[in-house]
Amino acid sequence: MKHQFDVIIVGAGLAGLRAAIELGEDTSVAVLSKVFATRSHSGAAQGGIGAALGNEEEDNWEWHMFDTVKGSDYLGDQDAIEILARDAPRTIYELEHLGVPFNRTPEGKIAQRAFGGHTRNFGEAPVKRACFAADRTGRVILDTLWEKCLQGGIRFFDEFQLMSLIVSEGQCHGVIVYELASGKLHTLHSKAVLLATGGYGKVYKTTSNAFASTGDGLAIAFRAGAPLEDMEFVQFHPTGIYKLGILISEAARGEGGVLRNNEGKRFMELYAPVIKDLAPRDMVSRCILEEVRAGRGIDGKDYVHLDLTHLGEEVLNTKLAEITGFARTYSGVEPITEPIPVQPTCHYMMGGIAADADGKVITDSEGTPFPGLYAAGECACVSVHGANRLGCNSLLDTLVFGRRAGKEMRRYIHTVGFSPLPANPEKEAAAKIATLMESNGNETGGPIREELQEVMMDKVSVFRNRSGLTEALEKVRELKGRYQKIAIQDKGNCFNRDLLDAIELDYMLDLAEVITLGALAREESRGAHSREDFPDRDDQKWLVHTMFRYSKEEGPQVFFKPVTITRFQPKERKY
Amino acid sequence: MKCTFIVYRFDPAVDKEPRYQEYMVEAEPTDKILDCLNKIRWEQDPTLSYRYSCAHGICGSDALMINGRIELACQKLVRDFKTANNFVIEPLPLFKVIKDLVVDMNPFFEKHRTVRPYLISDEDPPEKEWLQDPENQKFFEPALACIMCGSCTAACPINRSNDKYLGPAALLRGFRYVADSRDTATGSRLAQLDNEDGAWGCKSMWWCTDVCPKSIPLTKSIAQIKRLIKEEEKRKTAGS
Missing domain, CATH: 1.20.58.100 (Fumarate reductase/succinate dehydrogenase flavoprotein-like, C-terminal domain)
Structure with a gap:
């Protein structure tokens, strides 16, 4: 079957839906997803979305930018990170106006809490920057954006598997998809395609990711000629439930939870004396494994304890309700009275399809675009996260760059017509x-x-x-x-x-x-x-981005791309 | 330990009628029921179909009938079933079976759409956020935990006899927007729910609340809609 739309969006998580909303008013757009849209893994995001609103204490976007640069170990491109941090408050207000039900301060503003690596005044102390809805922030934003798409009459192809991109003469004009219910192939002809297919944590045994997180969009783009950037940077979140990898949000430590070794000692005090348990994820994961290697894992095993018992029943059952439930259901632990056994779990991919800050997929180190092909969200590498992403910057990334990709595609589709499809595209x-x-x-x-x-x-x-x-x-x-x-x-x-x-x-x-x-x-x-x-x-x-280009004969070929440094020169990274 | 899984099978391309197939699974007490289904599929019978994704009760894909009760397959462990090592796995009731444990959820989502599940406001948004009383946010917060798995609607006895009844999940979404202080369409929303296919269809039988894997007080939320309808009526009467 053949269909035609101006824009095809692959993936119905936050990046894809945000782009769809941007385009929906005056553009024919279809969103396709291999799971039903609301099953997208954005919905599993727990702790929050970062923005320097300053609702709880003084904050500004430059501090947010600095924290993100430092968190990235100076590999993130600072022009893109500046866009991310500056656009964050507008993004939050926009979500709020769409109906996202954020938790509130006593005076009715959006409530904020502390998160790993987010600090006041360039690293002085933790700052409350994460906007949240209990510990189901991703869920409520996903629901709100999906419902906004329903209101706008966006066409969804739910339960369709992406098979290939239609590329001819170096230009992308559609996708081939497989319908799960019928086993039939469909040709979706378009002027532009946005890949927003999320992460691929399922490459690892222990992961917080969904079964659907297999990186289809990246691998397909790669084979179609789009380079992959910084793929060696894989985030292991420090607090996955022991053996299962199910995520216990960083918000647990943002609300005051601490990690303890088999001696009951709060070991992060040694490794990160200033911000302790709120150090960035790469560091905390390494520290946990260092403790385990030194024989200080619990019961001599490869896990430590996340202690939330001092937070009190009220905080656990309201602000951390989901993760409290996960601990009860899956590890049989009562977090009000007992510590939760945790170990690092594969959580997020910093690397992805090389893309610029307008979502355009690029094909070389000079930024030459791949006409008609766009990428946003976890599957893309813009790069705002560099070598390590800070907590609550991923939801922000999907929304800021999903919107920008939407805007850029709207501009692009008015400059081109529909190219004729190649013979027998399926x-x-x-x-x-x-x-x-x-x-x-x-x-x-x-x-x-x-x-x-x-x-x-x-x-x-x-x-x-x-x-x-x-x-x-x-x-x-x-x-x-x-x-x-x-x-x-x-x-x-x-x-x-x-x-x-x-x-x-x-x-x-x-x-x-x-x-x-x-x-x-x-x-x-x-x-x-x-x-x-x-x-x-x-x-x-x-201090360069690693890039790989597909070659059928010789395997993936490496090349490099310079890092953009604007405001902050690389320094030693201490917390 | 050895567990017996008796699984509902139906492939419309081959089967005239549904059948049950038995599998032996070597399972740990801490295995999720979803893990056991995966073992069946990966090690014994790759033709078995069911939906799943996040595997920790947040995406809403895998609501099934497990030993006669509606549960999420990823949220129930083998050890949660104290009686025996026998499991009967069936698709969600009420919905039409597409294949094996996969059902057609479209009618469920169609009802969701009818409650206008989005914020409606006739005010221009402020430069920053709308202020909202934290007590108001707390009032409808339980409804935000919904993962649209369909368990409540599948369990609801009213839904089985009246296919026009919105059902608990759609009513819960209705409640979420009725209760949100930022929404200005409260009156028309309540009017839409003020009938037997809406809030009054609920006879407070609590089956939805009982099966909800996110422990959402559905029956109570629907009762809140009824209360708000009555209050709106009073206000109107007092005003006229």
């Missing part, structure tokens, strides 16, 4: 499905996926070194070989999860390879990328 996607469905191979996806997730967790997570990374790369390439012999057992056309799992696995293997190659290439430690064999940051050599 050919490649149809062949891919047929190959999988008809294969007599002796491999199944399950073991390949498990082995991939395990090796990435063991060798390419918080601490890395050359021998481990080399082993991981060999393993990923072996798994890619085995993937060629994969066979689908479900031959049906209706909600064929077996086929969808196999399609997603293909994407995850590609991304795992690029993450590992980037981690091998970057011989320094910066932000979330910590090389045991290169423990120091090396600004002389490595």
Whole structure:
């Protein structure tokens, strides 16, 4: 089936929906999502969204900008970070006007709370900058934007899997998608495509991410010629529930929670004397693992305690209601009286499809655009998060840059007509499905996926070194070989999860390879990328963005892009 | 430990009628029911279909009938079922089955749309935020926990006999906007809900509240709509 829209948005999380709202009034736009829109993983965001409103105490956007630059370990592009921090208050007021039900201060303003790495006066002390709705901030913003889209009559294609981009003569003009309910392919012809497909934490064994977070948009863009940027920077959130990886929001520490080792000691005081438990995530995750390595994990195991018992029942049951429920349900712990067992969990990808601050996908280190192709949200790398994202900057990123991408696409579509579709645009996607469905191979996806997730967790997570990374790369390439012999057992056309799992696995293997190659290439430690064999940051050599370009013959090819530095020169990063 | 899973199967391309298929699963007491379904699919039978995504009770994809009770498969662990190691897994009742445990949620979302689930204000927004009494925000805050999983509506006995009844989830959304001090369409919203297919359809049987995986006081919220309708009537009578 063929459809035509001015703009196709892939992904119904916050970035995609915000762009849709921007375009919806006067543009024909369709949003497609492999899960029903409100199931998007933005809805799992808990703690807050950052903006220097100054509702609780003095704050300003320059402090927010500085914190984000420092949090990024100086790898973030400062022109983009300035846009993010300056546009943050407007973004919050806009959400509030759309109906987002933020918690309130006694005088009725939007309430704010402390979050990791956010400080007053360039690092002096923690500042209350995170706007929130209990610990379901993502949920309420996602619902509000989705409902705004319903009001605006935006067309949704729910439960459609992205198969490929339609690219001819270096220009993108649509997508091929697979309908889960019927097994049919559809051609969506457009002038512009926005990829807003989110993260890919499922590459790792322990993750806070949803099953749907498999990075489809990135892998497809990569193969279509869009470079991937800074893929080695993978955020491990310090407080995932032990063994499960389910997130316990940083808001728990923002409200006063502390981490303790097996001696009951608040160990973050040693590592970050000024802001302690509110140090950025990369640091806190490393500190937890350092404690474990020194034999101070709980019961000699690889976890520590998150102690919220002093916060009181009222705070836990109201401001942290969701995570209190998670602790009860999944670890059988009562957070009012007992500490929660936690360990780092793969949470967020700083890297992504290289894009500029208007969402335009770029193809080289000079910023040459890929006409018709846009990216925003976690799948994009603008780069505002650099080597490490601060908590409550991701929701902000999706909304600021989702809106900007929407504006830029609206401008762009008036400058171009619909290009004619290439002959038989579905050919490649149809062949891919047929190959999988008809294969007599002796491999199944399950073991390949498990082995991939395990090796990435063991060798390419918080601490890395050359021998481990080399082993991981060999393993990923072996798994890619085995993937060629994969066979689908479900031959049906209706909600064929077996086929969808196999399609997603293909994407995850590609991304795992690029993450590992980037981690091998970057011989320094910066932000979330910590090389045991290169423990120091090396600004002389490595204050650059790592870029990978797809090559069918030779595998991913590395090149570099300079970092934009405007206001803040790199300094040692201490908290 | 060994667990028996008896799972509802129906593939419209092959089956004339639904059937039940039995699987043995080696499970830990701390495994989620969703983990067990995944084990079945990954290790025994890849043809089994069901929805899931976040796997921790926040996306709302995997509401199912588990041992006769509506639950989220990712929010119930094997150890939560004290009686036996036998599990009967069926799709959400009320909804039409598409395949196996996957149901057609469209009618559910259609009802959601009819309550105008967005802020309506005839005032121009201020430069900064609208001020809102924190007590007002707290009043409707429980409704914000809704993940639109459909459990309440599937459980509601009224929905089973009146397919025009909005059902608890849509009414909860209605309540959320009726109660929000920033919304100025309160009167027309209440008028829309003032009938047997709206708030008065609810006979306070509490089944929705009982099954809600987010512990939302649905019946109470619907009762609040009824109370607000009555107050609005009084105000009108007093004014005329």
